Amino acid sequence: MFLKKTKKLESQIDEYLDLVIKGGLVFKLGIKCYLENLMEEFENHLKDLRKIEDRADDLRRNIEIKLYTRTLIPESRGDVLGLMESCDKVLNITTETLLEFSVEIPEVIPELKNHYLQLSESAIACLENTVSGIRSYFKNYDAVRDYVNKVQFYKKETNKIAEQIKRTIFRTDKSLSKKIHVRYFAFHIERIAELSEDVCDRLAIASIKRFE
Amino acid sequence: MIDISVWFFISSALFLGWSLGSNNAVVLFGTAVTSKMVRFKTAAIIAGVFVVLGSFISGGGTTNTLTNLGGINAIAGSFTVALSVALSVTWMTKASLPVSTSQAVVGAIIGWNIFTGSPIDFATLSKIVLSWIFSPVISAVFGFLIFKVIKRTLLKWKIHMLELDSYTRIGLIIVGAIASYSFGANNIANVMGMFVSATPFKDLMISEMYTVTGVQQLFLIGGLAIAVGIFTYGLRVMKTVGNDLYKISPITGLAVVLAASLVIWLFTSQSLEDFLLNNNLPSIPLVPLAASQAFIGAVIGVGLAKDPLSINFKVFGKISMAWVVAPIASGVLSFILLFFVQNVFEQKVIDPIPYQITATVLHRLDKEEIDTKGLADLKDIRFTNNKVFKNQILEKHRYKNEHLFKIFNYARIDSFKIDSTLVNNELNTDEYSPEQIEGLKLLHGTAYSHKIDFENSVFSGREEWSYSGNKLSDKIIDDKKQFLEELFRVRK
Numbered sequence: 001m002f003l004k005k006t007k008k009l010e011s012q013i014d015e016y017l018d019l020v021i022k023g024g025l026v027f028k029l030g031i032k033c034y035l036e037n038l039m040e041e042f043e044n045h046l047k048d049l050r051k052i053e054d055r056a057d058d059l060r061r062n063i064e065i066k067l068y069t070r071t072l073i074p075e076s077r078g079d080v081l082g083l084m085e086s087c088d089k090v091l092n093i094t095t096e097t098l099l100e101f102s103v104e105i106p107e108v109i110p111e112l113k114n115h116y117l118q119l120s121e122s123a124i125a126c127l128e129n130t131v132s133g134i135r136s137y138f139k140n141y142d143a144v145r146d147y148v149n150k151v152q153f154y155k156k157e158t159n160k161i162a163e164q165i166k167r168t169i170f171r172t173d174k175s176l177s178k179k180i181h182v183r184y185f186a187f188h189i190e191r192i193a194e195l196s197e198d199v200c201d202r203l204a205i206a207s208i209k210r211f212e
Numbered sequence: 213m214i215d216i217s218v219w220f221f222i223s224s225a226l227f228l229g230w231s232l233g234s235n236n237a238v239v240l241f242g243t244a245v246t247s248k249m250v251r252f253k254t255a256a257i258i259a260g261v262f263v264v265l266g267s268f269i270s271g272g273g274t275t276n277t278l279t280n281l282g283g284i285n286a287i288a289g290s291f292t293v294a295l296s297v298a299l300s301v302t303w304m305t306k307a308s309l310p311v312s313t314s315q316a317v318v319g320a321i322i323g324w325n326i327f328t329g330s331p332i333d334f335a336t337l338s339k340i341v342l343s344w345i346f347s348p349v350i351s352a353v354f355g356f357l358i359f360k361v362i363k364r365t366l367l368k369w370k371i372h373m374l375e376l377d378s379y380t381r382i383g384l385i386i387v388g389a390i391a392s393y394s395f396g397a398n399n400i401a402n403v404m405g406m407f408v409s410a411t412p413f414k415d416l417m418i419s420e421m422y423t424v425t426g427v428q429q430l431f432l433i434g435g436l437a438i439a440v441g442i443f444t445y446g447l448r449v450m451k452t453v454g455n456d457l458y459k460i461s462p463i464t465g466l467a468v469v470l471a472a473s474l475v476i477w478l479f480t481s482q483s484l485e486d487f488l489l490n491n492n493l494p495s496i497p498l499v500p501l502a503a504s505q506a507f508i509g510a511v512i513g514v515g516l517a518k519d520p521l522s523i524n525f526k527v528f529g530k531i532s533m534a535w536v537v538a539p540i541a542s543g544v545l546s547f548i549l550l551f552f553v554q555n556v557f558e559q560k561v562i563d564p565i566p567y568q569i570t571a572t573v574l575h576r577l578d579k580e581e582i583d584t585k586g587l588a589d590l591k592d593i594r595f596t597n598n599k600v601f602k603n604q605i606l607e608k609h610r611y612k613n614e615h616l617f618k619i620f621n622y623a624r625i626d627s628f629k630i631d632s633t634l635v636n637n638e639l640n641t642d643e644y645s646p647e648q649i650e651g652l653k654l655l656h657g658t659a660y661s662h663k664i665d666f667e668n669s670v671f672s673g674r675e676e677w678s679y680s681g682n683k684l685s686d687k688i689i690d691d692k693k694q695f696l697e698e699l700f701r702v703r704k
Contacts, residue, residue: 006374013374073377074248075461080373138373141366210373 009072012063013138016084017131019056020091023049024124027094031120031189034101035113046098053095060084079206083134086202090127090195097188106185107178115165119189122158126151126196133203137210144207151200158193162186218412221287224295226437229403231301232313233263233441236399238450239472239503240391240442243465244384245450249377252447258385259392259446260439266396267403267435268428273482273498274398275427278405280336281321288559289328289550290406293320296546297402300538305449309534312502315344317402319539323546324406328562329599331617343499344535347475348509354471355513362467363517380462387466391473391503396435398480401500403434464514471510476501489683505535566625567595568661573622576664582615594625621663627702628666632656634699644692647676652696659702666697 030045063084067077108116133147165186169179241255284290297316304311318340325332366376404427413426424432460468478484479501488495508531515523554561569590577584586608595601605611605619632653639649651674660666671677671693679686 003375003378006378010372010374071248073373076373140370 005070006072009063009066010138012059012066013084014135016056016059016063017087017135019052019059020087020131021128023052023056023091023094024127026052027098027192028120028124030098031101032117035108035116043102046095046102049095049098053091056088056091060088076206076210079202079209082202083137083199083206086195086199087130087134090130090192090199093188093191093195094127097185097192100188101185104181106181108182108185109169109172109174112165112168112182115161115168116186116189119158119161119165119186122154122161123189123192123196126154126158126193129154130196130199130203133200137203137207141207141210144203148200148204151197155193155197158190162190218287221291222407222412222433224291224298225403225407225434228294228298228301228313229434229437230441230444231298231305232399232403233438233443234445234449235301235305235311235313235441236395236438236503237442237446239507240395240469241384241388241446242450243460243462243469244381244388245447247460247462247465249381249384249462249465250388252450254385255388256443256446258389259442262389262392263396263438263442264432264435266393266398267400267431267438268396270393270397270480270482271400271404271431271435272427273480273485274500275401275405275408277336277340277497277499278317278321278401279408280333281318281325281340284321284324284406285563285565286560287407287412288553288557289324289561292549292553292561293317293324293406293546294403296320296323296549297542300542300545304534304538304541309531309537312344312504312535312538313399313402314500314502315535315538316542317405317500319541319543320546321406322539323543324550324561326543327547327550329597329602330562331602331620332613333617334613339497340499343479343497343501344505347479347501348505348512350478351471351475351506351509352513352516354474355468355510356517357513358471359464359467359514359517362463366463376463380466383466384462384469387470387473391469391476394473394476394480395503396438398476398500399438399503400431400434403437404430405500460511460514464518467514468507468510471513472503472506475506475509476503486684486687489687492683495683502535562598564596565598567598567601567620567623568592568625569619569623570662570665572662572665572668573619576622577619580618582611582618583609585609587619624663625661626663626666628660628663628697628700629702630655630658630670630700638699645676648692651676663697666700667693670696 026045026049030042030049033039033042033045064081067073067081073080129147129150133144133151136143136147166183169182169186172179174182237256237259240259241250241252244250245252245255284293297313297320300316300320301311301313304316318337322332322337324330371379407430408427413429415426416424416429418424478496479499482498485495485498508528512523512528550561553559569587570592574584574587574591577587587605589608590604595604601620601623602616605616611619630652635649635652635656639652641649652670655670658669660669677689677693679689
């Protein structure tokens with residue numbers, strides 16, 4: 001009976017994390033459609049992602065208010081809110097990146113299409129493992145370490161693919177402005193992995209603090 | 213109607229109770245309140261109620277130990293001793309030292325003993341001092357084990373952080389309530405122990421079935437004073453002292469308070485003592501403990517379970533110093549204040565107790581192989597002053613304190629008269645055997661001037677009063693003997 005409100009909040013946190021995962025999946029689909037020049041589907045995915053982001057924002061605020069007004073988990077709520085906010089930033093960057101594709105329509109040369117697909121796969125794997133790590137932080141504290149390691153691994157992979165894209169584009173005879181444009185998009189997708197790693201660094205510290 | 217002066221004298225105990233409550237609220241609910249898991253108001257209500265219940269229902273056990281140490285029999289003496297404890301405790305709190313009221317009380321009673329020339333019961337004193345050493349050690353062991361168990365359970369059960377938060381809150385409230393009850397039962401002796409021999413209250417009959425004794429009334433008032441201390445000043449102490457030492461995570465706090473309250477309960481529970489005695493196991497002495505000592509012991513235990521390097525032994529050293537300083541400071545203060553109360557305010561700090569060495573006293577001392585050569589010269593002389601009696605004895609022989617204590621005990625003139633009406637009215641036939649009751653009735657009208665004469669006549673060599681070898685039944689016989697002694701003692 002007394003756990004009713006707590007259970008509701010737990011499911012809200014789970015729902016929020018589900019939205020972040022969903023956002024990552026939609027992003028991957030969006031990039032795939034863009035690379036295959038299916039622009040209508042791409043725009044639909046962008047719309048979906050924006051909706052997900054809005055819903056996630058509302059949910060996060062709601063959770064924050066509940067945590068503070070009911071003085072729940074007073075020792076850890078700073079960490080929890082920090083994790084959720086930084087997770088939200090990753091989702092924002094994901095949406096912004098897809099939006100920039102829609103606005104700036106970068107020209108991706110055919111030999112880099114596969115690289116871009118791999119780059120988005122790897123960056124979103126970072127995000128997904130970060131979310132799994134946060135879930136474990138709430139319930140299965142022992143497993144956090146495994147997810148942190150996975151995130152670090154995928155982040156390095158993402159860096160390698162981004163580097164390959166940059167090297168390849170700058171060795172073509174495209175104009176400098178186009179080269180810079182393509183590099184800029186690789187950099188943006190790479191940022192998703194970078195920010196996910198930042199969330200994981202927070203997560204690693206927060207999980208150590210749990211039994212302080 | 214109780215004389216107004218009695219309230220004046222008890223006021224020092226109320227002050228002491230208030231100071232005890234305000235200081236120890238931080239031990240009972242400090243972690244819960246500073247970590248915002250429980251609101252101060254909720255914590256104070258729970259702590260207050262359970263402290264009062266603990267002191268009223270189970271407050272008797274540890275009081276006997278204190279009255280053994282010093283039977284302060286004049287209310288002005290009790291007042292002065294309580295006042296010196298309250299003052300030294302307040303002073304040490306101001307100096308931001310985690311103060312131990314129990315230690316201050318023992319120090320002040322020793323001060324009274326020295327001032328009045330009463331011999332110190334070193335057997336009881338060593339029991340108390342040993343408990344001060346053992347209680348933090350046992351707390352540390354409990355804290356270590358409890359924390360390990362909690363951590364292992366949490367990792368295994370995979371409870372969601374938010375659910376765990378709810379369970380921890382409930383746990384902190386329950387453990388805080390248990391700690392408050394144990395604390396009230398254990399520490400009420402510190403507040404009211406010195407008034408027990410001089411209680412101004414008469415037994416109050418609530419119904420045919422239930423009577424509230426004078427001592428229980430004292431404990432109730434003392435418990436209320438502690439509760440008022442928790443309400444009025446507890447939060448302030450939590451905010452000042454609480455930040456350095458008591459700011460630990462709620463789960464750690466739960467382990468610490470649970471360990472500390474278990475230890476306080478071990479040293480308070482008469483039921484546990486009965487259980488141990490019944491199984492012929494060594495019992496744990498019922499001694500007023502310092503809640504802060506048990507708490508700090510538990511903090512160290514939990515610290516060792518987490519990371520031994522995280523413990524700041526420098527801070528621990530400072531705290532331990534306070535444990536040594538507290539009894540000495542209050543002992544000295546008590547001695548000085550008693551001097552002023554007796555000589556400046558002309559108040560009686562001890563009721564003169566008459567002593568007389570009789571043939572039975574000498575015989576008993578001989579039996580216990582205590583040298584009585586010189587004492588024969590003092591035979592049948594009546595002494596009314598502790599100090600004079602002590603000096604006379606010591607002139608004859610340099611007795612060890614332990615022997616001196618026995619001589620004082622045996623030579624004390626008391627007054628007992630066996631009355632068969634009291635036997636019929638007061639003794640329960642379920643508890644006393646027909647032989648025991650008949651034996652007492654046969655002695656109707658006999659009077660004794662010394663406790664040992666009473667014991668020799670009523671109990672010695674009688675089958676119905678012999679010990680069986682079972683520790684619990686032997687203790688029950690001892691309790692009955694003590695009850696009869698009180699029953700037949702002729703009050704002035």
